[in-house]
Amino acid sequence: MATIAFLLNGAPQRCDVAPDTSILTLLREHLAQTGTKEGCASGDCGACTVAIGELTAGTQAFNSANACITPAHQLQGRHLVTVEGLSEKGHLHPAQEAMIECHGSQCGFCTPGIVMSLFTLHNDLTQRPAPLTPERLEATLGGNLCRCTGYRPIRDAALQMQAIPYQRPQWYDAALPTTENDAQVIDLAGSTAFFAQPTSLKELTQLRQTAPQARLVAGGTDLWLESTQRLANLDQLIDVSRVAELLTVEEATFETQTGWWVGAGVTYTQLEPLFDAHFPAFAHLLHRLGSQQIRNRGTLGGNIANASPIGDTPPVLLALDAQVELASVNGKRYLALEDFFLDYKKTALAADEVVSRIFIPRLPESRQLRVWKLSKRREDDISALLCAFSYRLEQNTLHDVRLALGGMAAIPKRAYDVEAALEGQPVSKAAFRAAQQALAHDFQPMNDVRGSQAYRQQAAANLLERLYLSLSVPNQEVMLHAYAH
Numbered sequence: 001m002a003t004i005a006f007l008l009n010g011a012p013q014r015c016d017v018a019p020d021t022s023i024l025t026l027l028r029e030h031l032a033q034t035g036t037k038e039g040c041a042s043g044d045c046g047a048c049t050v051a052i053g054e055l056t057a058g059t060q061a062f063n064s065a066n067a068c069i070t071p072a073h074q075l076q077g078r079h080l081v082t083v084e085g086l087s088e089k090g091h092l093h094p095a096q097e098a099m100i101e102c103h104g105s106q107c108g109f110c111t112p113g114i115v116m117s118l119f120t121l122h123n124d125l126t127q128r129p130a131p132l133t134p135e136r137l138e139a140t141l142g143g144n145l146c147r148c149t150g151y152r153p154i155r156d157a158a159l160q161m162q163a164i165p166y167q168r169p170q171w172y173d174a175a176l177p178t179t180e181n182d183a184q185v186i187d188l189a190g191s192t193a194f195f196a197q198p199t200s201l202k203e204l205t206q207l208r209q210t211a212p213q214a215r216l217v218a219g220g221t222d223l224w225l226e227s228t229q230r231l232a233n234l235d236q237l238i239d240v241s242r243v244a245e246l247l248t249v250e251e252a253t254f255e256t257q258t259g260w261w262v263g264a265g266v267t268y269t270q271l272e273p274l275f276d277a278h279f280p281a282f283a284h285l286l287h288r289l290g291s292q293q294i295r296n297r298g299t300l301g302g303n304i305a306n307a308s309p310i311g312d313t314p315p316v317l318l319a320l321d322a323q324v325e326l327a328s329v330n331g332k333r334y335l336a337l338e339d340f341f342l343d344y345k346k347t348a349l350a351a352d353e354v355v356s357r358i359f360i361p362r363l364p365e366s367r368q369l370r371v372w373k374l375s376k377r378r379e380d381d382i383s384a385l386l387c388a389f390s391y392r393l394e395q396n397t398l399h400d401v402r403l404a405l406g407g408m409a410a411i412p413k414r415a416y417d418v419e420a421a422l423e424g425q426p427v428s429k430a431a432f433r434a435a436q437q438a439l440a441h442d443f444q445p446m447n448d449v450r451g452s453q454a455y456r457q458q459a460a461a462n463l464l465e466r467l468y469l470s471l472s473v474p475n476q477e478v479m480l481h482a483y484a485h
């Protein structure tokens with residue numbers, strides 16, 4: 001068992017949990033706190049949403065998370081806030097009061113999760129006052145499904161809650177427990193269970209060497225589904241989420257390129273400022289990656305190491321010529337990301353290695369990046385197809401074309417024949433026709449629930465058409481804004 005010390009709605013807790021315990025199981029089965037509901041157990045419905053508080057720049061910031069797929073041991077030294085904790089001396093939280101006033105609940109099953117997402121929004125707006133834009137509202141609620149009320153009353157509640165007077169409960173200021181050695185490295189003598197929470201890359205690589213069979217967990221948003229959906233045993237775990245070297249973003253030069261080293265454990269939410277400032281097309285994609293709850297927990301390293309053919313970031317990173325740093329007790333080695341993916345879910349990562357950082361080269365002003373994701377739903381859905389293009393346009397001629405696609409092969413992959421068909425060509429119908437034909441040489445896509453082979457082939461050709469249209473008539477809107485992703 002791992003012993004974790006954390007705050008639950010302001011009250012100190014100390015619990016012993018097995019490595020594969022989720023926060024939802026901890027709440028409902030160990031602590032008899034049943035306000036947090038289980039809907040899907042896969043991070044999709046948001047019924048289990050809780051808020052996790054941690055100190056950021058001296059203030060406690062609360063982020064939403066799906067309790068069903070968040071490891072309980074990651075609560076160590078943190079503050080867990082659930083729907084049971086929101087009211088104070090009989091006064092409801094504004095999110096709860098607004099939901100009642102706006103008739104935002106019918107059966108009520110989704111309501112605790114929705115209230116918790118609204119709580120994080122309310123807290124954020126109080127700490128950093130800013131207009132509540134439709135995009136922000138959509139981001140807050142995009143990971144919460146409601147089957148019976150309909151979303152308009154819930155949206156109304158979100159818009160109204162700021163006007164409701166609110167006295168912060170006393171627990172807001174409760175001190176977080178010190179992390180000491182509680183959930184650090186626990187090797188269970190006489191049992192096969194194993195859990196470690198290293199804080200440095202040195203410790204992590206040593207553990208990786210001694211226990212190569214243990215699974216690494218970062219945000220858990222992929223890994224934990226193996227437990228909840230496939231009932232796999234996750235009783236041997238190394239948690240990488242506290243490893244200092246994996247949590248940094250540093251501007252740097254690598255070989256001849258300037259750019260940023262991004263720690264593998266940096267979450268999507270933490271990446272937003274960098275992408276907003278330097279990669280707007282990548283930032284736009286982030287808004288469509290999972291939900292707010294997933295973006296608060298999922299990491300860039302987890303997306304790459306998971307090596308899914310439909311992971312969203314690898315095609316973009318391939319188009320940007322990203323590099324990966326792999327670390328082991330023997331030191332570090334560097335690989336172009338395209339050499340990292342070998343075959344379906346197979347990577348160049350050795351059993352004793354971890355992904356430690358990812359280098360993202362700066363996009364020169366002369367270069368463009370376009371990213372388009374196709375999925376059945378706009379919110380909280382995995383790609384059927386994702387295309388990332390980068391190129392330099394000089395006197396209407398395409399140069400240094402890099403095009404990578406997800407969902408078209410067993411791995412995220414560059415389209416070398418398409419690149420060759422476009423390289424050095426003027427933006428013309430003929431060049432793009434040749435590029436569309438070259439797609440068939442590069443890819444024989446798969447059939448699956450997200451799209452047939454024929455759909456994928458046609459959709460990829462259509463995205464090349466979209467690129468042609470948007471380049472041939474500058475500033476032309478080729479799709480309605482809401483769907484132009």
Ligand SMILES: Cc1cc2nc3c(=O)[nH]c(=O)nc-3n(C[C@H](O)[C@H](O)[C@H](O)COP(=O)(O)OP(=O)(O)OC[C@H]3O[C@@H](n4cnc5c(N)ncnc54)[C@H](O)[C@@H]3O)c2cc1C
Nearest residue numbers: 043218219220221222223290298299302303305311312355
């Ligand atoms: C509801 C839902 C929606 C989602 N939507 C999207 C989406 O739109 N687009 C998308 O791309 N993904 C999506 N995902 C998948 C997932 O959120 C991402 O792949 C995420 O980036 C995984 O990161 P993580 O930190 O949670 O990884 P984890 O689940 O912790 O780990 C994933 C894998 O990587 C390994 N790993 C983690 N860190 C390292 C490391 N440093 N070195 C070596 N191996 C490591 C783990 O052992 C595991 O095998 C979704 C998931 C859910 C549940």
Ligand code: FES
Nearest residue numbers: 039040041046068
């Ligand atoms: S129970 Fe559906 S997201 Fe957790």
Ligand code: FES
Nearest residue numbers: 106107108146147
């Ligand atoms: S109120 Fe019934 S699911 Fe939302």
